[in-house]
């Protein structure tokens with residue numbers, strides 16, 4: 001396991017110096033991926049951990065022999081049991097991604113501070129970031145200043161922070177799932193969300209597993225050290 005210390009090195013980028021968090025906005029052409037170049041489907045879950053919902057999701061993924069990526073938020077990581085769920089998620093061979101310490105419009109996500117908390121409280125090292133609201137501005141600043149960081153967007157989403165019609169979601173998934181598709185889902189609840197019931201993530205996951213199997217696709221987690229592997 002690498003050791004990260006406070007000071008010039010940052011847990012988000014073992015290879016380079018931390019130039020601290022701030023969000024000036026940037027047109028930088030950065031490493032931001034919305035699709036993987038592999039023959040698999042990539043389920044990603046944002047805004048957790050979320051107690052029993054996340055734990056039931058881990059059970060479902062285990063039963064289906066599926067792996068996924070969880071972009072956890074500092075807003076949802078407030079107690080020791082939240083950190084324990086993140087450690088359990090990693091222990092089930094899923095990838096943990098960094099969704100920032102803060103999740104508010106026009107507020108810096110503070111990815112570096114979140115990376116340090118993930119390392120210190122969960123023994124998790126990840127260079128994957130997903131900015132709140134998919135904000136490329138917030139991602140670009142971190143990607144410019146951290147050589148190892150990789151930004152993750154998505155290629156399929158269901159607006160599942162609101163109630164989802166599962167028949168419509170099934171039709172959309174059948175039309176849009178392809179090799180390398182990254183799916184945005186939500187097991188957690190961001191601050192200010194009008195709709196807090198995330199139990200629909202279970203049937204949504206189940207139908208995506210079925211669509212993937214029908215296409216001969218395995219369900220894989222995104223490597224937490226994607227910067228070493230590269231992508232197109």
Ligand SMILES: [Zn+2]
Nearest residue numbers: 010012018112
């Ligand atoms: Zn940093």
Ligand SMILES: [Zn+2]
Nearest residue numbers: 046047132133
């Ligand atoms: Zn989010």
